[in-house]
Amino acid sequence: MEFRVTARDGGCAARCGEMGLPHGTVRTPAFAPVATRGAVKGITSEQLLACGAEFLLANAYHLEISPGAEAVAALGGLHRFMAWDRPILTDSGGYQVFSLSELRKVTDDGVEFRSPLDGAPMFLGPREATRIQNLLGADIAMAFDECPPCPCSREVAAGAVERTLRWARVCRDVHGRPEQALFGIVQGGVNEDLRARCAEELVRIGFDGYAIGGVSVGEAEELRDHAVRTAAPLLPADRPRYLMGVGFPPDLLKAIGEGMDLFDCVAPTRMGRNATAFTPDGRLRLRNSSRRADPRPIEEGCDCLACRLYSRACLNHMFRCREMLGPILVSIHNIRFYARMMTQAREAVRAGRFTAFRETFVSRYLARKEDGPCSTH
Amino acid sequence: MEFRVTARDGGCAARCGEMGLPHGTVRTPAFAPVATRGAVKGITSEQLLACGAEFLLANAYHLEISPGAEAVAALGGLHRFMAWDRPILTDSGGYQVFSLSELRKVTDDGVEFRSPLDGAPMFLGPREATRIQNLLGADIAMAFDECPPCPCSREVAAGAVERTLRWARVCRDVHGRPEQALFGIVQGGVNEDLRARCAEELVRIGFDGYAIGGVSVGEAEELRDHAVRTAAPLLPADRPRYLMGVGFPPDLLKAIGEGMDLFDCVAPTRMGRNATAFTPDGRLRLRNSSRRADPRPIEEGCDCLACRLYSRACLNHMFRCREMLGPILVSIHNIRFYARMMTQAREAVRAGRFTAFRETFVSRYLARKEDGPCSTH
Numbered sequence: 001m002e003f004r005v006t007a008r009d010g011g012c013a014a015r016c017g018e019m020g021l022p023h024g025t026v027r028t029p030a031f032a033p034v035a036t037r038g039a040v041k042g043i044t045s046e047q048l049l050a051c052g053a054e055f056l057l058a059n060a061y062h063l064e065i066s067p068g069a070e071a072v073a074a075l076g077g078l079h080r081f082m083a084w085d086r087p088i089l090t091d092s093g094g095y096q097v098f099s100l101s102e103l104r105k106v107t108d109d110g111v112e113f114r115s116p117l118d119g120a121p122m123f124l125g126p127r128e129a130t131r132i133q134n135l136l137g138a139d140i141a142m143a144f145d146e147c148p149p150c151p152c153s154r155e156v157a158a159g160a161v162e163r164t165l166r167w168a169r170v171c172r173d174v175h176g177r178p179e180q181a182l183f184g185i186v187q188g189g190v191n192e193d194l195r196a197r198c199a200e201e202l203v204r205i206g207f208d209g210y211a212i213g214g215v216s217v218g219e220a221e222e223l224r225d226h227a228v229r230t231a232a233p234l235l236p237a238d239r240p241r242y243l244m245g246v247g248f249p250p251d252l253l254k255a256i257g258e259g260m261d262l263f264d265c266v267a268p269t270r271m272g273r274n275a276t277a278f279t280p281d282g283r284l285r286l287r288n289s290s291r292r293a294d295p296r297p298i299e300e301g302c303d304c305l306a307c308r309l310y311s312r313a314c315l316n317h318m319f320r321c322r323e324m325l326g327p328i329l330v331s332i333h334n335i336r337f338y339a340r341m342m343t344q345a346r347e348a349v350r351a352g353r354f355t356a357f358r359e360t361f362v363s364r365y366l367a368r369k370e371d372g373p374c375s376t377h
Numbered sequence: 378m379e380f381r382v383t384a385r386d387g388g389c390a391a392r393c394g395e396m397g398l399p400h401g402t403v404r405t406p407a408f409a410p411v412a413t414r415g416a417v418k419g420i421t422s423e424q425l426l427a428c429g430a431e432f433l434l435a436n437a438y439h440l441e442i443s444p445g446a447e448a449v450a451a452l453g454g455l456h457r458f459m460a461w462d463r464p465i466l467t468d469s470g471g472y473q474v475f476s477l478s479e480l481r482k483v484t485d486d487g488v489e490f491r492s493p494l495d496g497a498p499m500f501l502g503p504r505e506a507t508r509i510q511n512l513l514g515a516d517i518a519m520a521f522d523e524c525p526p527c528p529c530s531r532e533v534a535a536g537a538v539e540r541t542l543r544w545a546r547v548c549r550d551v552h553g554r555p556e557q558a559l560f561g562i563v564q565g566g567v568n569e570d571l572r573a574r575c576a577e578e579l580v581r582i583g584f585d586g587y588a589i590g591g592v593s594v595g596e597a598e599e600l601r602d603h604a605v606r607t608a609a610p611l612l613p614a615d616r617p618r619y620l621m622g623v624g625f626p627p628d629l630l631k632a633i634g635e636g637m638d639l640f641d642c643v644a645p646t647r648m649g650r651n652a653t654a655f656t657p658d659g660r661l662r663l664r665n666s667s668r669r670a671d672p673r674p675i676e677e678g679c680d681c682l683a684c685r686l687y688s689r690a691c692l693n694h695m696f697r698c699r700e701m702l703g704p705i706l707v708s709i710h711n712i713r714f715y716a717r718m719m720t721q722a723r724e725a726v727r728a729g730r731f732t733a734f735r736e737t738f739v740s741r742y743l744a745r746k747e748d749g750p751c752s753t754h
Contacts, residue, residue, distance in 0.1 A: 038694065042419065042701040044682060067669060067694040075672050075690050083686035117698070292444060295452050305421060309460035313452050317415065317444040321494070324419040324701065 001140075001181035001208040003240050007346075009354040013232065013259030016349045019209075019240055021055075021087040021139035022179050023079060028240060028261035029345050030054040031252065031338045032089060033269060037062045038072075038082045041269055042328040043335070045083045051304065051332060052339035055139070056084055057264040060132045061093025061100075061124065065115050069135035077137035089140040089264070091244070092129040092171075094164075094185070095147040095213070108166065110144070126170035134177045142211065143171040145185040150218045157189035160214075161198045165205075172205050181208035183242060189214055190223040192230045199234040209240040212260070216245035225254065232258045249278060249341055249365055253358040256345050268334030273327040275319045278337045282365050284312075286330060291316040304336035305329065378517075378558035378585040380617050384723075386731040390609065390636030393726045396586075396617055398432075398464040398516035399556050400456060405617060405638035406722050407431040408629065408715045409466060410646060414439045415449075415459045418646055419705040420712070422460045428681060428709060429716035432516070433461055434641040437509045438470025438477075438501065442494050446512035454514035466641070467515040468621070469506040469548075471522040471541075471562070472590070485543065487521070503547035511554045519588065520548040522562040527594045534566035537591075538575045542582075549582050558585035560619060566591055567600040569607045576611040586617040589637070593622035602631065609635045626655060626718055626742055630735040633722050645711030650704040652696045655714045659742050661689075663707060668693040681713035682706065 002020035009015065017028040033040045033048065035056045040048060048056070063072060072081050079085050097103075097111045104112035110125015124132075126144040133141035144167050148160040164187045175182045184202035188194030195212075202210060212231050215224045228243060232255075235241050242262035243255045252263055268278065275286040277298045284298060285291075297307035298315070306315070306329035318326030341361075348357035379397035386392065394405040410417045410425065412433045417425060425433070440449060449458050456462050474480075474488045481489035487502015501509075503521040510518035521544050525537040541564045552559045561579035565571030579587060589608050592601045605620060612618050619639035620632045629640055645655065652663040654675045661675060662668075674684035675692070683692070683706035695703030718738075725734035 037698050037700055038691070039700045039702040042705060044702065044705070045686060046682065062698075066698050067690060071670055071690065074670060075688055081688070081691050083691075293448055293451060305423065309422060311452055311458070313444060313448065314415070314458050314460075320443050321414050321439075323414055323416045324704075325416040325421065327701075328419060328421070328705075 003209070003238065005238065007350045009349045010352045011355045012257045014256050014345070014349045014354040015259060015261070016346050017240065017261055021181065023085055023087045023139050026054045026087050026262075027346060029252075029256045029342055030262055031342050032057040032262070032264040033335050033338075034264055034266045035082065035084075037066070038078065040335070041273065041331065042324070043269075043331055047305065047332055048084070048335065049086070051335040052343070053086075053335060054339070054342070055087035055089060056082070057089050057091060058082070058136070058138065059091045059093060059096060060129055060136065061091075061096035063090075063136060064093070064122070064124070064132050065117050069132040073135040073137070079137065087140070088138040089262075090133050090136055090138040090142065092133065092142040092144040093124055094129070094145040097124050098147055108163070126167035127174050130171045130174050130176075134175070134180065137177070138180065140181045140183060140209070141175070141177075143168045143182065143184045143207070145187055145213055147187065147214045147217065148189060150189065150214070152189060154191055154194075157187070157191050157194055160189075161187050161194050165198060165201050168202055168205055168207075172207070183207050183209040183211050185211045185213040185244070186231045186235075187214045188227070188231075190219060190227060192226070195227055195231045196234055199231045203234070203236060207239070209242060209262075210235040211242040211244050213244045215243065216247055216265070221251075228255055228258050228260065232260060249338075250362045252341070253345065253361060256349075257354065257358060268338050269331045272331030272334040275315075275326065275330060277330050278334050280361070280364055281367070286312060286315045286326070287319050288316075298330070298333050299337070302333065302336065304333045306333040380586070380615065382615065384727045386726045387729045388732045389634045391633050391722070391726045391731040392636060392638070393723050394617065394638055398558065400462055400464045400516050403431045403464050403639075404723060406629075406633045406719055406726075407639055408719050409434040409639070409641040410712050410715075411641055411643045412459065412461075414443070415455065417712070418650065418708070419701070420646075420708055424682065424709055425461070425712065426463070428712040429720070430463075430712060431716070431719070432464035432466060433459070434466050434468060435459070435513070435515065436468045436470060436473060437506055437513065438468075438473035440467075440513060441470070441499070441501070441509050442492050446509040450512040450514070456514065464517070465515040466517040466639075467510050467513055467519065469510065469519040469521040470501055471506070472524040474501050475524055485540070503544035504551050507548045507551050507553075511552070511557065514554070515557065517558045517560060517586070518552070520545045520559065520561050520584070522564055522590055524564065524591045524594065525566060527566065527591070527596045529566060531568055531571075534564070534568050534571055537566075538564050538571050542575060542578050545579055545582055545584075549584070560584055560586040560588050562588045562590040562621070563608045563612075564591045565604070565608075567596060567604060569603065572604055572608045573611055576608045580611070580613060584616070586619060586639075587612040588619040588621050590621045592620065593624055593642070598628075605632055605635050605637065609637060626715075627739045629718070630722065630738060633726075634731065634735060645715050646708045649708030649711040652692075652703065652707060654707050655711050657738070657741055658744070663689060663692045663703070664696050665693075675707070675710050676714070679710065679713065681710045683710040
């Protein structure tokens with residue numbers, strides 16, 4: 001996989017890059033909306049393109065449960081199945097298998113569990129996750145990892161690191177699709193030395209890119225920042241660095257400042273479905289009665305479908321009467337907001353003023369606004 | 378309101394027309410997707426335009442409950458509120474007030490009821506319904522009528538006709554927006570003489586167009602056909618005729634053959650949300666397990682978003698895992714299917730071969746197919 005750093009900020013570790021993939025180039029820093037089951041909830045591919053989405057994240061675990069990787073492959077692969085011909089990254093399902101399934105048995109080969117859809121017995125390990133992702137045919141596949149719960153003891157975290165490394169080697173060995181990139185995942189919880197060991201060992205195995213996993217699982221913000229600060233500098237500068245499952249706008253900008261390139265998070269779509277819009281002035285809660293007669297768009301000057309055509313009052317009405325267009329429109333705005341923030345971040349890096357950009361952005365975003373302070377951003 | 382009959386079939390009462398309204402021309406026969414609360418569930422205006430929707434139906438009762446007609450007017454009117462700048466027709470809420478509300482008291486002035494949203498006391502009669510519709514500013518407003526339940530005694534049907542006529546006169550008198558068309562509604566249930574009396578009296582009062590109401594409320598198909606056959610010829614040939622709440626594809630074509638011009642129905646969107654697609658070969662149930670590996674689109678050759686981009690297998694998967702894009706895509710297909718059927722009907726009328734078109738269409742549509750016979754079309 002081709003990855004070219006095209007600009008460095010100078011004042012911090014932030015950088016711009018271009019990741020050349022079978023389905024196009026992703027300009028980094030880049031954010032992937034989440035299409036867990038092959039669709040960003042309620043949003044069509046045309047709408048995603050109009051939002052400026054660079055790439056999408058789908059999930060091997062969920063797609064194996066339904067419709068099954070073999071079925072997707074028989075239908076022409078994941079891009080065709082999802083009607084998305086830009087890059088896709090698939091998560092391996094390591095996180096999901098531990099957090100969502102009724103576990104049956106965990107061995108060094110993988111995890112035996114029951115399908116949450118119909119209770120059928122299933123098995124997922126590094127071989128299976130890699131085979132599934134080869135079949136799905138995303139542009140980027142992730143190694144199968146063990147993501148321990150948070151908080152967890154140092155012993156559990158260390159065990160997860162060893163298993164993650166053992167599994168990473170298997171994934172690297174059995175990965176059978178040369179045009180598909182394979183990324184390794186750094187685990188280690190909040191333990192600096194475990195993160196470092198995991199990162200260094202993954203680099204030794206050699207991957208097309210490296211992810212920091214096991215964050216955004218309930219740990220304190222400071223601990224996450226620390227994990228990123230520890231691991232990021234240990235990852236090769238000439239390979240993309242992916243921070244999994246993060247996050248809210250200030251979190252993304254902070255991580256970009258640490259040299260991270262790729263992000264995914266359910267926040268724009270999940271918050272959108274819950275009537276919360278992201279704006280430069282923080283979160284806007286569209287269910288608030290103060291929006292009932294508000295003729296303004298979510299965000300003045302935004303070029304998204306929701307802001308071009310619909311008032312806050314109309315969106316408030318839609319959420320009040322559970323009209324499904326409300327969740328869709330606010331999701332569209334939020335995806336556009338995240339994509340625009342990434343574009344602005346790239347411009348700031350190229351201009352060598354990323355830190356100033358971030359400070360201005362975050363200070364406006366977190367200022368006490370009509371919706372009250374945002375303790376969690 | 379301008380209405381021009383542009384073609385007559387010759388072999389039956391079917392005709393083509395052009396209805397000139399403040400927000401554009403509607404070519405008839407035409408079908409309106411239902412946007413009860415100001416949105417076609419889950420579908421954006423851009424998507425509706427791409428489907429070829431000629432006009433939309435919204436509902437005065439629901440919009441008065443939320444966000445309120447005054448609020449919509451203050452926001453610039455219903456077209457702006459809904460982000461739809463093509464024609465809109467608003468139903469008066471007569472049907473809803475009798476069928477959905479906790480009724481408090483019915484008098485000759487109207488109906489006292491409680492808002493289903495918050496229990497607030499509300500009153501809707503001919504004056505209120507007309508004022509609300511004037512405020513909403515749709516291209517076409519409907520007179521406030523009493524729609525009796527089905528079955529009902531002749532006495533109840535007769536009482537509803539008298540009240541409907543009394544209310545129609547009030548609506549005509551207080552209607553305060555000259556550019557907005559006002560349609561009268563023929564009631565009378567399954568009683569030929571009551572339908573005739575109601576139609577003749579409405580014509581005497583004088584409206585811009587005439588609707589046949591109180592159908593599709595549970596009556597047998599034969600009785601509905603009879604009601605249409607009775608009333609349609611009594612309505613002025615130079616005014617549009619609107620069959621309310623009908624229906625499935627064969628029903629629409631039958632009514633066009635009787636000289637009806639306008640239609641609305643929740644079928645394309647409600648059935649779409651329930652995973653049922655309309656096709657030239659009848660209904661297609663996308664939840665059926667036989668679709669699980671089916672790479673074909675819903676309908677070969679259809680130019681809608683769903684058929685251009687997504688397989689039946691993908692739609693089956695979306696419904697299996699309750700992904701909201703499934704209901705949206707099948708709704709889009711169904712709206713496109715109805716719009717195309719109307720286009721084909723207009724072409725057939727212009728070519729003087731409507732009856733042959735209808736027979737071919739219905740016979741293919743109702744033929745026993747893989748999903749089994751369709752007793753209700």
